Amino acid sequence: LTLRRKxxxxxxxxxxxxxxxxxxISLLSVDKLLDRSASYIQxxxxxxxxxxxxxxxxxxxxxxxxxxxxxHAMQDPQKREWRIPPENIRVMLLDKNFTVVFSPAAPDxxxxxxTFQKSDxxxxxxxxxxxxxxxxxxxxxxxxxxxxxxxxxxxxxSSIVKAMIIGLIITFLIALLLGIILSRRLTEPLKxxxxxxxxxxxxxxxxxxxxxxxxxxxxxxxxxxxxxxxLAHTEEVRSKMVADIAHELRTPLTVIAGKLESIQxxxxxxxxxxxxxxxxxxxxxxxxxxxxxxxxxxxxxxxPLDIRQVDLEKLIRQILEHFEIALEEKNITTKxxxxxxxxEGDADRLKQxxxxxxxxxxxxxxxxxxxxxxxxxxxxxxxxxxxxxxxxSGEGIPEQDIxxxxxxxxxxxxxxxxxxxxxxxxxxIAREFIQAHGGQITVESWTGEGTCFTVWLxxxxxxxxx
Ligand code: ADP
Numbered sequence: 001l002t003l004r005r006k007x008x009x010x011x012x013x014x015x016x017x018x019x020x021x022x023x024x025i026s027l028l029s030v031d032k033l034l035d036r037s038a039s040y041i042q043x044x045x046x047x048x049x050x051x052x053x054x055x056x057x058x059x060x061x062x063x064x065x066x067x068x069x070x071x072h073a074m075q076d077p078q079k080r081e082w083r084i085p086p087e088n089i090r091v092m093l094l095d096k097n098f099t100v101v102f103s104p105a106a107p108d109x110x111x112x113x114x115t116f117q118k119s120d121x122x123x124x125x126x127x128x129x130x131x132x133x134x135x136x137x138x139x140x141x142x143x144x145x146x147x148x149x150x151x152x153x154x155x156x157x158s159s160i161v162k163a164m165i166i167g168l169i170i171t172f173l174i175a176l177l178l179g180i181i182l183s184r185r186l187t188e189p190l191k192x193x194x195x196x197x198x199x200x201x202x203x204x205x206x207x208x209x210x211x212x213x214x215x216x217x218x219x220x221x222x223x224x225x226x227x228x229x230x231l232a233h234t235e236e237v238r239s240k241m242v243a244d245i246a247h248e249l250r251t252p253l254t255v256i257a258g259k260l261e262s263i264q265x266x267x268x269x270x271x272x273x274x275x276x277x278x279x280x281x282x283x284x285x286x287x288x289x290x291x292x293x294x295x296x297x298x299x300x301x302x303x304p305l306d307i308r309q310v311d312l313e314k315l316i317r318q319i320l321e322h323f324e325i326a327l328e329e330k331n332i333t334t335k336x337x338x339x340x341x342x343x344e345g346d347a348d349r350l351k352q353x354x355x356x357x358x359x360x361x362x363x364x365x366x367x368x369x370x371x372x373x374x375x376x377x378x379x380x381x382x383x384x385x386x387x388x389x390x391x392x393s394g395e396g397i398p399e400q401d402i403x404x405x406x407x408x409x410x411x412x413x414x415x416x417x418x419x420x421x422x423x424x425x426x427x428x429i430a431r432e433f434i435q436a437h438g439g440q441i442t443v444e445s446w447t448g449e450g451t452c453f454t455v456w457l458x459x460x461x462x463x464x465x466x
Contacts, residue, residue: 002187003187004183004186007182008176008180008183011175012176012179016168020164020168023161023168030157034156046141049141053093053129053137056069057129058131063136063137066102067101067103071104074104090141091141092140093129093138093139094113094137094138094139095136096135096136096138098113098114099111099113100112100113101137122140125141125142126138127139127140186213188213189209189212189213189217192209196208196209196224196228205235206228206232208228209221209224209225211225241408244408244424248288248424251281252281252284252285253281255277255278256278256281259274259275259278260278262274288423288425291423291425291426292425294432295408295425295429295432298429298432298435299432301436303349303433303436305346305349305437306347306348307345307346308346309342309344310342310343310344310345310346310347312340312343312375312386312388313375315350315351316354316358316388317336319351320336320358322355323358323362327362327371330362330367330369332365332370333371334371334373335370335371336375337372337373338374338376339376339377340375340386340388341375341459343458343460344458344459344461345457345461346437349433349437350437352433353429353441353455354388354455356426356427356429356430357390357426357430357453358371361390361394361453364451365392365393365394365450366395369392371390371393372389372391373389373391374388374391375388380456383458384460385456385458386456386457387456388455388456389453389454389455390452390455391450391452392451392452393449394450394451395447396446396447396451397443397447397451398412398447399447402443405427405443406443408425409423409424409425409428410424410428430453430455437458438457438458439455439457439458440456441456442454442456
């Protein structure tokens with residue numbers, strides 16, 4: 001059963017159920033109402049008759065002349081209460097010997113109760129007329145209301161049932177129509193969504209749906225659109241990355257293949273000098289593969305981190321020592337200032353970050369430049385942390401390139417930066433590693449003057465690695 005059919009079925013059965021319930025309630029209450037009103041009327045009439053008969057007997061001492069009196073009263077237009085339609089009430093007065101002394105039907109006069117056909121039934125309905133503690137007669141009263149009300153309730157019930165059936169048919173049709181319209185409005189966006197999901201499943205990542213329908217469906221379609229946009233972006237990043245990697249590998253492979261070919265053809269001899277460029281390219285490729293591996297681990301949030309307290313200043317001074325020759329070659333003066341603390345982190349990963357940053361700074365610095373590393377405490381979002389800023393006096397990064405320097409394989413000067421040995425992954429790795437530590441890395445740059453990278457690390461790690 002589809003959602004749509006279920007909805008229509010539920011709506012129709014609810015309406016039919018409600019109609020039946022309300023019909024049954026009105027049937028029951030009509031019956032009760034009729035019963036009650038019949039007994040009220042009977043009681044009233046009985047009281048009236050009884051009062052009159054008592055008064056009559058007390059005045060006359062016998063029932064003589066009662067027939068004429070009542071008949072007279074019944075015909076008097078001023079005594080309307082005596083005009084009893086015989087089809088509603090039948091009444092007779094019997095004396096204490098059970099002989100009829102009053103009856104609207106004259107032939108019954110003088111008859112004994114036993115001569116009537118249903119005498120037993122009649123006897124049961126007799127009400128004694130008591131004057132001064134003596135029974136002087138009996139009033140027989142038969143109310144035709146019960147049979148009349150039966151008839152009335154029968155007619156009423158059948159018309160209620162009729163109305164109910166007509167109502168049922170009309171409400172059924174309305175509910176059906178309403179169900180079809182409402183369910184279409186409800187399921188149409190779902191249908192579109194299903195088609196869109198199928199289309200995405202088949203690889204069509206440009207599929208988007210116009211958000212429409214109820215708020216819930218709208219937010220679902222919006223979430224879907226967001227998801228497909230994200231998927232398309234991820235797919236674009238993935239294919240760009242594959243293309244970038246292929247491109248990065250092509251140059252070293254071409255160099256290696258060319259050199260090996262020359263050696264094979266005897267143009268070059270296999271001396272350490274001729275093999276050196278091959279080795280350089282192999283080293284570069286190995287580095288590229290290692291960087292890619294680290295980067296993909298970090299991006300997937302699966303970078304294993306060996307968290308301990310790290311003496312940042314010591315770590316950076318060691319790296320500077322390592323770069324001593326390069327610094328001397330370019331005659332760069334280094335300055336380390338500020339108070340360092342010992343944030344928690346993975347010393348090896350942090351070393352890799354700062355090696356990348358320092359290597360970049362030296363490579364892009366002009367001869368005789370300055371390199372200033374400064375430590376300071378800084379809380380961000382109420383989290384205590386340390387800030388390390390590395391300011392060089394190099395050529396700077398053009399403004400339009402600043403937003404992209406942390407992207408994979410992004411180089412400001414493609415040819416020169418590749419030739420200088422960079423993989424184009426240094427800053428991407430730095431950012432991923434710092435983020436894995438719950439930290440932040442930012443850059444400011446002034447063309448022609450220099451660049452300043454700032455790394456902020458929380459003192460205590462709260463972000464747990466999955
Ligand atoms: P690479 O390993 O090729 O240097 P990075 O990801 O480390 O790649 O850097 C990306 C680009 O950012 C580089 O191509 C370079 O042009 C620029 N860049 C990085 N650091 C500096 C800096 N200190 N001064 C100027 N340019 C820089």
